[in-house]
Structure formats: C-alpha cells, structure tokens
Amino acid sequence: MKIICVGRNYINHAKELNNPVPAEPVLFMKPSTALLINRRPFYFPDFSKNIHHELELVIRISQNGKAIQPAFAHKYYDSVGLGIDFTARDLQEKCKEKGLPWEIAKAFDYSAVLGDFIPLSELKNREAIEFELRKNEAPVQTGNSKDMIFSFDQIICHASRYFKLLKGDLIYTGTPAGVGPVAAGDTLTGYLEGQPMLYVSIK
Numbered sequence: 001m002k003i004i005c006v007g008r009n010y011i012n013h014a015k016e017l018n019n020p021v022p023a024e025p026v027l028f029m030k031p032s033t034a035l036l037i038n039r040r041p042f043y044f045p046d047f048s049k050n051i052h053h054e055l056e057l058v059i060r061i062s063q064n065g066k067a068i069q070p071a072f073a074h075k076y077y078d079s080v081g082l083g084i085d086f087t088a089r090d091l092q093e094k095c096k097e098k099g100l101p102w103e104i105a106k107a108f109d110y111s112a113v114l115g116d117f118i119p120l121s122e123l124k125n126r127e128a129i130e131f132e133l134r135k136n137e138a139p140v141q142t143g144n145s146k147d148m149i150f151s152f153d154q155i156i157c158h159a160s161r162y163f164k165l166l167k168g169d170l171i172y173t174g175t176p177a178g179v180g181p182v183a184a185g186d187t188l189t190g191y192l193e194g195q196p197m198l199y200v201s202i203k
C-alpha cells in the first residue's frame with residue numbers, strides 16, 4: 001500500500017506557513033514504513049529538533065482505480081479516519097530553501113500516525129466533518145472538511161491521473177491551521193465528530 005498526502009489544503013494553514021494557496025492539489029507520498037498504528041508511541045528522532053503535528057482527515061481507498069472521473073470519485077472510498085502527518089519542520093525548511101524534495105522531512109519512519117476509521121455512511125454530514133487535536137488535553141488544531149480547498153472527490157480525481165489507486169491505499173487530506181511542535185512527554189489525542197479516534201504519546 002501507499003500513502004498519498006495533500007499539502008496546503010486549508011487556506012488558514014497555507015497562510016500560517018507563508019505558502020501560496022495552490023491552484024491544484026500539492027501531492028507527496030510516504031512509504032508503508034511510515035505508518036504508526038495501534039496507539040504505539042512515537043520516539044522523537046535524532047535528526048530533527050522541530051517535529052510538528054499535522055492532524056488530518058484520512059480516507060481509505062476501497063477499490064482499485066485509475067484516472068477516476070468526478071462523477072465516480074465517491075465510489076472509491078468508504079471510510080474516514082484521523083492521522084497525523086508528522087513533519088520535521090527544520091529539515092523541510094532547508095529542503096524548501098534549496099528547492100529540494102521533502103521526503104526526509106515528511107516520509108521518515110513512523111511519521112504517519114493512523115487512528116481508527118468510521119464508515120462514511122455513519123456520519124451525519126459527510127460534507128462537514130469536524131475534527132480536533134488536543135495536546136496534553138488542550139485544543140491545538142480544529143478543522144472542518146468543508147474548509148478544504150480540494151474535496152475528497154477532487155483529490156481522488158487528481159491523484160489517480162498520476163498514481164493508480166489500490167484498495168487499502170491511504171490519502172491524508174491536509175492539515176488545518178494550528179500545527180506546532182511536539183516534545184517528549186506530550187500526548188496527542190485526535191477527535192472526529194467529538195469521538196476520540198487517535199492517540200499517540202511522544203517519547
């Protein structure tokens with residue numbers, strides 16, 4: 001499986017990092033070795049001094065597809081969950097300055113925390129999914145899928161032009177504002193529609 005991530009999909013987050021608002025989805029990928037599941041702790045790596053949390057809605061691909069057309073995009077995912085796109089912001093800034101790829105800052109081992117999923121059919125409004133991250137119990141990020149620049153369907157169409165989507169692939173759909181650093185001893189809890197769906201402690 002592969003993990004496709006969307007950068008800059010909320011205007012307020014693009015602004016907080018002084019990035020332009022994109023005209024089409026900004027995509028990057030993480031390998032399967034980036035996954036951190038089963039509420040395992042995250043060990044702060046030695047190559048960075050500034051790891052940021054980015055809480056994101058994650059959709060799981062439910063059937064294979066290539067060059068998916070807009071009218072059919074909704075048929076290719078059936079559940080949504082929460083993930084954290086851990087980012088070594090110090091490494092990312094160096095890569096961006098030099099115009100180099102971001103992989104070492106974004107795709108490192110255990111950089112993709114994944115929580116629980118719920119079927120889309122169980123959501124009361126799949127066009128406006130609320131989510132929140134609390135760090136040590138205090139809210140730090142709140143988001144709503146209605147504020148995404150590119151919708152789930154638009155991301156599916158765009159990504160599948162370039163990358164064949166396979167059942168089980170994950171799409172991290174971008175973070176709202178409020179990203180910030182984590183430190184050893186912190187706990188992060190993600191809520192989707194008020195329900196705790198993701199938990200990670202930092203060691």
Ligand code: ZN
Pocket residue numbers: 005006007054056085172174175
């Ligand atoms: Zn992200």
